[in-house]
Amino acid sequence: TAHRIHNFNAGPSALPLPVLEKIQASFLNFNDSGMSITEISHRSAKFDAVLNGAIDRVRRLLSLNSDDHVLFIQGGASLQFAMVPMNFLGPNDTADYINTGTWSAKAIKEARIQGKTIQVIASSEDQNFSYVPKTISCTPGARYVHVTSNNTIKGTQFDQFPETFEIPLVADMSSDIFSRPLPMEKFGLIYTGAQKNLGPSGVCMVIVKEAFLETAEQHLPTMLAYKTFAAHNSMYNTPPCFGIYTIDLVLEWIQETFGTLERMAEHNQRKARMLYDVIDGSGFYQATAQKNSRSLMNVTFRLPTEDLEDRFVAEALENGLGGLKGHRSVGGCRASIYNAVPMESVAALAAFMERFEQEKG
Numbered sequence: 001t002a003h004r005i006h007n008f009n010a011g012p013s014a015l016p017l018p019v020l021e022k023i024q025a026s027f028l029n030f031n032d033s034g035m036s037i038t039e040i041s042h043r044s045a046k047f048d049a050v051l052n053g054a055i056d057r058v059r060r061l062l063s064l065n066s067d068d069h070v071l072f073i074q075g076g077a078s079l080q081f082a083m084v085p086m087n088f089l090g091p092n093d094t095a096d097y098i099n100t101g102t103w104s105a106k107a108i109k110e111a112r113i114q115g116k117t118i119q120v121i122a123s124s125e126d127q128n129f130s131y132v133p134k135t136i137s138c139t140p141g142a143r144y145v146h147v148t149s150n151n152t153i154k155g156t157q158f159d160q161f162p163e164t165f166e167i168p169l170v171a172d173m174s175s176d177i178f179s180r181p182l183p184m185e186k187f188g189l190i191y192t193g194a195q196k197n198l199g200p201s202g203v204c205m206v207i208v209k210e211a212f213l214e215t216a217e218q219h220l221p222t223m224l225a226y227k228t229f230a231a232h233n234s235m236y237n238t239p240p241c242f243g244i245y246t247i248d249l250v251l252e253w254i255q256e257t258f259g260t261l262e263r264m265a266e267h268n269q270r271k272a273r274m275l276y277d278v279i280d281g282s283g284f285y286q287a288t289a290q291k292n293s294r295s296l297m298n299v300t301f302r303l304p305t306e307d308l309e310d311r312f313v314a315e316a317l318e319n320g321l322g323g324l325k326g327h328r329s330v331g332g333c334r335a336s337i338y339n340a341v342p343m344e345s346v347a348a349l350a351a352f353m354e355r356f357e358q359e360k361g
């Protein structure tokens with residue numbers, strides 16, 4: 001493992017080393033099958049155990065109700081932008097959206113492409129998406145309120161979810177699922193691409209309440225209906241087996257290392273504080289997110305000039321710290337410190353940042 005670097009990629013991103021080692025060790029002969037996980041039948045008992053094991057871990061970690069559904073769907077979170085309005089908005093329905101940046105905007109766009117009626121009830125565009133709106137006013141009768149819980153590009157996050165009273169929240173949690181406990185009673189549906197906190201790209205996890213699913217539209221293409229995935233335990237067709245297997249191992253790692261999401265959240269808070277302390281204590285680094293909206297997953301910051309930012313990213317890499325360039329749409333720097341990024345990596349980055357400031361500041 002000497003050649004592995006501190007990985008601050010935004011996604012795909014770091015996976016826990018013990019998980020990677022387990023995959024490597026079992027790759028040629030998965031669970032005494034004489035085959036790898038990518039070669040066994042998805043209809044076999046051995047794969048059934050993987051799928052149901054992963055679902056069971058999701059249920060336990062989030063204390064789901066027995067009739068909540070855990071689904072695995074391909075097409076990434078981007079397909080969910082379209083599937084949510086397709087499944088939950090009929091001709092006379094309306095839904096509310098909160099716009100906190102690129103990913104919310106894409107969700108809004110996909111609803112409108114289908115001609116659905118939606119309202120953008122809150123937006124942080126007025127301040128360049130540097131915060132998340134804390135209070136909202138929902139449209140009476142709205143079927144759901146859509147929210148992006150963590151904004152991967154701008155580095156903002158809802159620490160508390162907005163009060164929607166009886167209206168279920170639909171949340172894109174692609175970049176912070178399992179980073180903290182969730183008030184599950186507020187949600188109708190949660191979706192999350194796997195490639196940040198869960199596993200490899202190519203699989204998207206969806207949690208949907210039975211009561212919410214019951215209200216879904218009928219007459220949809222089979223593979224675009226949540227009900228298909230729920231009725232067939234995500235096995236209507238061949239599921240993304242390797243991705244689901246990795247998710248099972250990542251969740252096992254969370255359970256064995258941290259036990260609960262409360263403990264996971266404390267760990268994430270300590271990691272994030274280490275970096276924000278360096279930023280706040282310097283006149284050199286500037287956080288781009290407002291203090292009350294800062295993400296614990298994506299720490300975004302600027303240096304005094306773009307030239308210094310380029311040198312920061314390059315010199316960091318020379319020092320074994322990778323993936324620190326900000327998203328191409330916003331520039332600057334970004335350290336993604338998802339669940340699997342160890343404290344040592346964050347400490348190494350904090351030390352490098354202080355050194356760089358002393359030399360160049």
Ligand code: PMP
Pocket residue numbers: 011075076077078079103148150151152153172173174175193194
């Ligand atoms: N939502 C959020 C919050 C994201 O960060 C991303 C990807 N970075 C997406 C959606 C899109 O995910 P995918 O590439 O799986 O479609």
